[in-house]
Amino acid sequence: MVNAPxxxxxxxxxxxxFARQGAMATIGARLSHVAPGEVDIEIDRTPAVQQQHGYVxxxxxxxxxxxxxxYAGFSMMPAGSTVLTVEYKMNLMNPADGARIVARGRVxxxxxxxxxxxVDVYSIKxxxxxxxxxxxxxxxxxxxxxxxxxx
Amino acid sequence: MVNAPxxxxxxxxxxxxFARQGAMATIGARLSHVAPGEVDIEIDRTPAVQQQHGYVxxxxxxxxxxxxxxYAGFSMMPAGSTVLTVEYKMNLMNPADGARIVARGRVxxxxxxxxxxxVDVYSIKxxxxxxxxxxxxxxxxxxxxxxxxxx
Amino acid sequence: MVNAPxxxxxxxxxxxxFARQGAMATIGARLSHVAPGEVDIEIDRTPAVQQQHGYVxxxxxxxxxxxxxxYAGFSMMPAGSTVLTVEYKMNLMNPADGARIVARGRVxxxxxxxxxxxVDVYSIKxxxxxxxxxxxxxxxxxxxxxxxxxx
Amino acid sequence: MVNAPxxxxxxxxxxxxFARQGAMATIGARLSHVAPGEVDIEIDRTPAVQQQHGYVxxxxxxxxxxxxxxYAGFSMMPAGSTVLTVEYKMNLMNPADGARIVARGRVxxxxxxxxxxxVDVYSIKxxxxxxxxxxxxxxxxxxxxxxxxxx
Numbered sequence: 001m002v003n004a005p006x007x008x009x010x011x012x013x014x015x016x017x018f019a020r021q022g023a024m025a026t027i028g029a030r031l032s033h034v035a036p037g038e039v040d041i042e043i044d045r046t047p048a049v050q051q052q053h054g055y056v057x058x059x060x061x062x063x064x065x066x067x068x069x070x071y072a073g074f075s076m077m078p079a080g081s082t083v084l085t086v087e088y089k090m091n092l093m094n095p096a097d098g099a100r101i102v103a104r105g106r107v108x109x110x111x112x113x114x115x116x117x118x119v120d121v122y123s124i125k126x127x128x129x130x131x132x133x134x135x136x137x138x139x140x141x142x143x144x145x146x147x148x149x150x151x
Numbered sequence: 152m153v154n155a156p157x158x159x160x161x162x163x164x165x166x167x168x169f170a171r172q173g174a175m176a177t178i179g180a181r182l183s184h185v186a187p188g189e190v191d192i193e194i195d196r197t198p199a200v201q202q203q204h205g206y207v208x209x210x211x212x213x214x215x216x217x218x219x220x221x222y223a224g225f226s227m228m229p230a231g232s233t234v235l236t237v238e239y240k241m242n243l244m245n246p247a248d249g250a251r252i253v254a255r256g257r258v259x260x261x262x263x264x265x266x267x268x269x270v271d272v273y274s275i276k277x278x279x280x281x282x283x284x285x286x287x288x289x290x291x292x293x294x295x296x297x298x299x300x301x302x
Numbered sequence: 303m304v305n306a307p308x309x310x311x312x313x314x315x316x317x318x319x320f321a322r323q324g325a326m327a328t329i330g331a332r333l334s335h336v337a338p339g340e341v342d343i344e345i346d347r348t349p350a351v352q353q354q355h356g357y358v359x360x361x362x363x364x365x366x367x368x369x370x371x372x373y374a375g376f377s378m379m380p381a382g383s384t385v386l387t388v389e390y391k392m393n394l395m396n397p398a399d400g401a402r403i404v405a406r407g408r409v410x411x412x413x414x415x416x417x418x419x420x421v422d423v424y425s426i427k428x429x430x431x432x433x434x435x436x437x438x439x440x441x442x443x444x445x446x447x448x449x450x451x452x453x
Numbered sequence: 454m455v456n457a458p459x460x461x462x463x464x465x466x467x468x469x470x471f472a473r474q475g476a477m478a479t480i481g482a483r484l485s486h487v488a489p490g491e492v493d494i495e496i497d498r499t500p501a502v503q504q505q506h507g508y509v510x511x512x513x514x515x516x517x518x519x520x521x522x523x524y525a526g527f528s529m530m531p532a533g534s535t536v537l538t539v540e541y542k543m544n545l546m547n548p549a550d551g552a553r554i555v556a557r558g559r560v561x562x563x564x565x566x567x568x569x570x571x572v573d574v575y576s577i578k579x580x581x582x583x584x585x586x587x588x589x590x591x592x593x594x595x596x597x598x599x600x601x602x603x604x
């Protein structure tokens with residue numbers, strides 16, 4: 001479904017961009033899988049990312065899902081461009097109550113301007129996985145803007 | 152559009168629940184407005200919440216928007232119940248590049264089981280506001296489950 | 303992922319309910335697959351369902367997708383209940399330009415109150431299929447209300 | 454919020470495009486308001502557009518909402534371009550049980566490439582209006598493609 005990446009530097013650019021996201025460090029997120037059109041991001045369920053019941057906050061689940069989809073899409077974009085999230089929709093289906101939460105972003109429709117991704121989020125507890133959220137996301141390829149440009 | 156809250160303790164329960172969310176403390180979020188069916192949450196654009204270009208991370212915008220809508224809805228729910236986000240959809244329309252970002256959650260449709268909220272997010276820079284994101288959110292009233300129950 | 307239907311009459315109730323939807327007849331939609339948690343609905347690309355470029359109207363794609371997901375969910379609901387769509391989100395990824403358009407609804411998360419479905423829509427042209435839209439949908443089980451109650 | 458339309462022919466192009474949508478005629482939809490960045494579309498609740506309970510089918514509500522938003526956006530697009538719906542999300546909040554259903558589409562964020570609209574749908578019964586659905590929609594400006602091009 002996903003062809004070869006247009007940018008030979010696809011893996012390094014994803015890893016470098018992720019490393020520059022202060023927000024990902026703040027919640028303890030790590031890249032656990034990077035392939036063409038596929039990126040997984042995971043976190044541990046520490047108190048710093050919990051909501052009032054002790055589950056991982058739905059907004060934090062959204063953060064790692066948004067980044068997993070965004071980088072899955074970015075891996076397929078041409079050199080010299082950056083990525084913006086246009087919109088996403090997330091259904092929270094089961095509590096994020098595992099020791100570890102992983103968001104798996106996959107490109108569904110790679111387009112020149114717009115890229116559509118789906119992200120499945122799993123809660124991992126004692127070795128078994130439970131599907132806790134799903135996201136559909138639209139990304140924009142911003143041509144002619146470097147990914148390391150600062151505001 | 153929004154009637155009187157069913158729970159006379161509505162304000163305290165919102166403030167107490169927010170205070171128990173480790174994830175909100177982690178990103179430096181604060182409650183800046185609490186009224187029946189209306190909650191605003193804001194953050195400063197510090198490096199801890201930024202993405203690679205220095206804007207506030209879209210996922211962090213989603214976190215404060217999700218909480219603002221969630222607490223707007225929770226303020227209208229009966230005593231002895233808690234709130235779950237069923238799903239939300241967010242459009243990111245302008246970069247979150249202000250010094251301060253505020254998410255304003257409002258109940259659109261208060262129902263017994265389901266509550267629909269809209270959240271508008273503004274980027275505030277040198278006193279002027281720019282509409283940077285909008286969210287539509289579906290919440291579930293979970294009856295018979297205390298909001299301070301721990302996982 | 304999907305267990306046995308709670309209602310032994312699941313297939314007949316889906317077919318009967320579909321037959322009572324005037325809107326489905328109006329656009330020429332037909333049920334092409336009915337299984338527990340799975341419903342496909344298809345239409346032909348006639349002028350009556352086209353938009354200005356001659357593709358099937360995005361709203362018509364939404365109609366068959368909404369019904370395919372709704373009936374997939376309804377097939378799993380207990381006897382004596384009916385189904386309401388709470389919300390859905392659809393991405394239109396490729397033009398619906400085939401001779402035939404099929405929407406395949408599948409239950410992703412069967413819950414007692416809420417059911418989450420995903421629907422994939424394909425455009426079929428000279429025997430080959432193209433993924434043209436995807437929908438994520440939240441349904442509500444309305445207990446104690448017959449599906450054939452009239453307004 | 455919405456500036457002057459870029460295309461002096463904005464009103465005629467909206468009306469002409471609507472008139473070419475067979476799907477709108479099929480469900481008896483009519484344009485009831487056309488202004489820069491604003492389009493209303495309405496239908497009567499006839500059997501041809503109903504679901505099993507006699508309400509207007511959620512998919513038909515989605516059709517008129519999608520078109521209302523799409524034409525609100527199209528009214529602001531430059532000459533020589535056409536419009537595509539990228540995605541939309543709709544919450545169905547109250548039954549569409551009025552004699553007449555009207556969808557009011559408004560441009561929220563007019564961009565060069567992407568346009569974001571919100572659409573509010575009202576059910577009108579004996580002169581009073583009830584908010585029955587809301588949609589948020591992302592549109593794509595397709596430059597260099599005439600709106601009356603046929604597939």
